[in-house]
Amino acid sequence: MSQHKEIKKITTHTLQAMKARGEKIAVLTAYDFSMATVLDHAGLDMILVGDSAANVMAGYETTLPITLDHMIYHAQSVVRAVNRAFVLVDLPFGSYQGNPKMALNSAIRIMKESGGHGVKLEGGAEIIDAVKLIISAGIPVMGHLGLMPQSINKFGSYALRAKDEKEAKKLMDDALLLEECGCFALLLEKIPATLAKEVSENLNIPTIGIGAGKYCDGQVLVIHDMLGLNKGFKPRFLRQYADLYQAIEEAAKTYITDVKTNDFPNEAEQY
Numbered sequence: 001m002s003q004h005k006e007i008k009k010i011t012t013h014t015l016q017a018m019k020a021r022g023e024k025i026a027v028l029t030a031y032d033f034s035m036a037t038v039l040d041h042a043g044l045d046m047i048l049v050g051d052s053a054a055n056v057m058a059g060y061e062t063t064l065p066i067t068l069d070h071m072i073y074h075a076q077s078v079v080r081a082v083n084r085a086f087v088l089v090d091l092p093f094g095s096y097q098g099n100p101k102m103a104l105n106s107a108i109r110i111m112k113e114s115g116g117h118g119v120k121l122e123g124g125a126e127i128i129d130a131v132k133l134i135i136s137a138g139i140p141v142m143g144h145l146g147l148m149p150q151s152i153n154k155f156g157s158y159a160l161r162a163k164d165e166k167e168a169k170k171l172m173d174d175a176l177l178l179e180e181c182g183c184f185a186l187l188l189e190k191i192p193a194t195l196a197k198e199v200s201e202n203l204n205i206p207t208i209g210i211g212a213g214k215y216c217d218g219q220v221l222v223i224h225d226m227l228g229l230n231k232g233f234k235p236r237f238l239r240q241y242a243d244l245y246q247a248i249e250e251a252a253k254t255y256i257t258d259v260k261t262n263d264f265p266n267e268a269e270q271y
């Protein structure tokens, strides 16, 4: 008999069952093979191949420039590393807005070419036809409401969203609509904790929060932010779990010294 223990993969059903039994869902972003290997091994429930790759991997100010081809490249690298976690991939700006057929084609390309397990789109009623069409093709969709970075030019800033009653009501209506249309989960970004609580209590599908407080069914952070690689980025919602910027800088400085003083490589490190 094989000693090999079969790994139970996380599916949309697993995630929904976690909400039903009150178990929180842990999500982080990843964009490459090495990081995704570590995160999957650590036992993360979901890895988001976020379009935040535009910021932390490519150095753009916004998420707008990243393309569908770039997202597929990142998602392929993550999928190759993952044995257990659910891999969710962002549809980038310009690949779905205003055109449900284009949205479906974009989602199909992600699923076919990367092997990811589902896609995420930003928006509510405005993109609902795209959401419905993608779901009708058997592709799991996560909604994304609150602060939507792809609409930064409309919002004008990355400040807290849905503070006033009108925007909070629209967010709740959009959340219910996305659930009704078959989304398997909903990401809530940078909204008041009380609103996120209300949304989470009113939905059967899990909510995943970032800057949306403790009452969401799960949490997500951008990996570079929580590892302290994004120097100087310290919003209130971010808990930093390591200071890799400093660790890497110190390692690089030591290496430079070792090379310049002819300490590296030594006898044991050569052939």
Ligand code: KIV
Residues within 6 Å of the ligand: 029, 048, 049, 050, 051, 052, 053, 090, 189, 210, 220, 221, 222
């Ligand atoms: O692209 C991203 O990283 C996101 C965050 C909200 C987690 O969507």
